[in-house]
Amino acid sequence: MALYSEKVMDHFRNPRNVGVIEDADGVGEVGNAKCGDIMKMYLKIEDETITDVKFETFGCGSAIASSSMATEMIKGKPVAEAMQLTNKAVAEALDGLPDYKMHCSVLAEEAIRSAIEDYERKKRGEPSLTVKENVESEDN
Amino acid sequence: MIYADNAATTRMSDAAIQTMITLSGECYGNASSLYSIGQRAKEVLEQARADVAAVINAEPREITFTSGGSEADNQAIRSAAELGKLKGKKHIISSAFEHHAVLHTLSKLEREGFTVTLLPVHEDGLVRPEELAEAIREDTCLVTIMYANNEIGTIQPIRELGAICRERNVLFHTDAVQAIGHISVDVVRDNIDMLSASAHKFHGPKGTGFLYAKKGIRLTSLIEGGAQERGRRAGTENVPAIAATATALKEAAATLEEHAEATAKKRDRLIAGLSQIPHSALNGDAKKRLPSNVNFCFEGIEGESLLLLLDDRGIMASSGSACTSGSLDPSHVLLAIGRVHDVAHGSLRLSIGDDITDEEVDYLVKNVGEVVSYLRGFSPIWRDLTSGKKPFIL
Numbered sequence A: 001m002a003l004y005s006e007k008v009m010d011h012f013r014n015p016r017n018v019g020v021i022e023d024a025d026g027v028g029e030v031g032n033a034k035c036g037d038i039m040k041m042y043l044k045i046e047d048e049t050i051t052d053v054k055f056e057t058f059g060c061g062s063a064i065a066s067s068s069m070a071t072e073m074i075k076g077k078p079v080a081e082a083m084q085l086t087n088k089a090v091a092e093a094l095d096g097l098p099d100y101k102m103h104c105s106v107l108a109e110e111a112i113r114s115a116i117e118d119y120e121r122k123k124r125g126e127p128s129l130t131v132k133e134n135v136e137s138e139d140n
Numbered sequence B: 001m002i003y004a005d006n007a008a009t010t011r012m013s014d015a016a017i018q019t020m021i022t023l024s025g026e027c028y029g030n031a032s033s034l035y036s037i038g039q040r041a042k043e044v045l046e047q048a049r050a051d052v053a054a055v056i057n058a059e060p061r062e063i064t065f066t067s068g069g070s071e072a073d074n075q076a077i078r079s080a081a082e083l084g085k086l087k088g089k090k091h092i093i094s095s096a097f098e099h100h101a102v103l104h105t106l107s108k109l110e111r112e113g114f115t116v117t118l119l120p121v122h123e124d125g126l127v128r129p130e131e132l133a134e135a136i137r138e139d140t141c142l143v144t145i146m147y148a149n150n151e152i153g154t155i156q157p158i159r160e161l162g163a164i165c166r167e168r169n170v171l172f173h174t175d176a177v178q179a180i181g182h183i184s185v186d187v188v189r190d191n192i193d194m195l196s197a198s199a200h201k202f203h204g205p206k207g208t209g210f211l212y213a214k215k216g217i218r219l220t221s222l223i224e225g226g227a228q229e230r231g232r233r234a235g236t237e238n239v240p241a242i243a244a245t246a247t248a249l250k251e252a253a254a255t256l257e258e259h260a261e262a263t264a265k266k267r268d269r270l271i272a273g274l275s276q277i278p279h280s281a282l283n284g285d286a287k288k289r290l291p292s293n294v295n296f297c298f299e300g301i302e303g304e305s306l307l308l309l310l311d312d313r314g315i316m317a318s319s320g321s322a323c324t325s326g327s328l329d330p331s332h333v334l335l336a337i338g339r340v341h342d343v344a345h346g347s348l349r350l351s352i353g354d355d356i357t358d359e360e361v362d363y364l365v366k367n368v369g370e371v372v373s374y375l376r377g378f379s380p381i382w383r384d385l386t387s388g389k390k391p392f393i394l
């Protein structure tokens, strides 16, 4: 049996929605270099709907595949619905992940939340914290 | 397909496979039985012991066959600890980047009241003899330092370390699992009291290895039962595998010099090629390393995804990243030589075979370069590095 499902390998080999949105309405970055996975999500939002999403990931196969799958799952969805996305749903959509890899999929859920929170903050006129809020790179 | 993970395990040599097949069919007797096929098995077993002993300049009775390197490490350390305890000596010295077969045995002994000092291995991945000399105490019962490291391939100054131990009257064990069959090892020249070896690292079968213990060192049996291996390890001997171990080791020893020299040339070509990748660094000393070992860190990428994409291109390698090990920490070896987490996650070990060609080396260089730059293309860390938000480490 292979380490990963066909679905994981497909999303890993051909990640969807890779890249950057320069004028994003919300950006979230989670994870840290210490544990080995970092995910950054960029959202474009119109009328409370996610019209575009892009990601960048430093991480293992399961981190890249979960980022890719998560972006597909929220694209075109209302913000409130995207906020409900769980890592379990992402993992299930990938036909499962090895137990010790579940923590990598948690990052996808967290990255999306963090990007939406950034968007909400901007909406309220608060300064964007953007990136780094959850990032601790203590070895530098 | 390029198999570049020979430090993990090797393919059995054709001769070793032949030995194992032939003996499995023809020499099935129990080596402890009186009748002729039992005694024939015993002869084969003792011939294998003599052959293995000769390669490392030991005597046959100093060799105990085990289930591999891990068991040999466990038994060597346990035995020395037992002997030390009898004299009230409960201090052990080792190095920070030993194999877990050694480190975990030592942690267990710590819980049993032993004190362990782990010597630093510095940026070059080498233990300093003077630091060993300083660390030895009145109550030191064992020094255990690996001959060559399994991840970064650095070769320790074993002969000097052994000489210091002799002078201070402390037992010296070396985990030579990565060295035996690849570089010259001589227990007399190198002042070694105990040594562990594993057959599957030198084209022999898996699940077989041996422990050398100099005459007069009493070994503690880890497995109780029959009187096999002179009471040092119970259990009916796996004669076909043990004989195949001897076949493989004799073969390796016969061609060692020429293979080591030729492989080191390929290694250096590979190192030169990979050094061209920006923000990369070789791990461990460039010259004092196994002829087969190349280990790099590439900043801004993670090792597991690198391995998976290399596998798609027919390249089999390994990495010290956390996500390949199932733990959150990257390899203790890379941390021990001072690589920070960010960089240690992006490591790649290529342990090449003797038969690799220049074309294959160039294929490795080209494909590693392509995959690294592809992964950097969507790495948020790489973006921060290239935009100047974070300073490069490498």
Ligand SMILES: Cc1ncc(COP(=O)(O)O)c(C=O)c1O
Binding pocket: B007, B008, B067, B068, B069, B070, B071, B073, B099, B101, B146, B148, B149, B150, B175, B177, B178, B198, B199, B200, B207, B208, B209
């Ligand atoms: C340095 C070192 N020591 C010990 C071992 C364990 O050997 P074995 O797999 O035969 O138990 C290995 C191999 O993984 C090794 O590389």
Ligand SMILES: [Zn+2]
Binding pocket: A036, A037, A059, A060, A061, A062, A063, A101, A104, B323
């Ligand atoms: Zn991961």
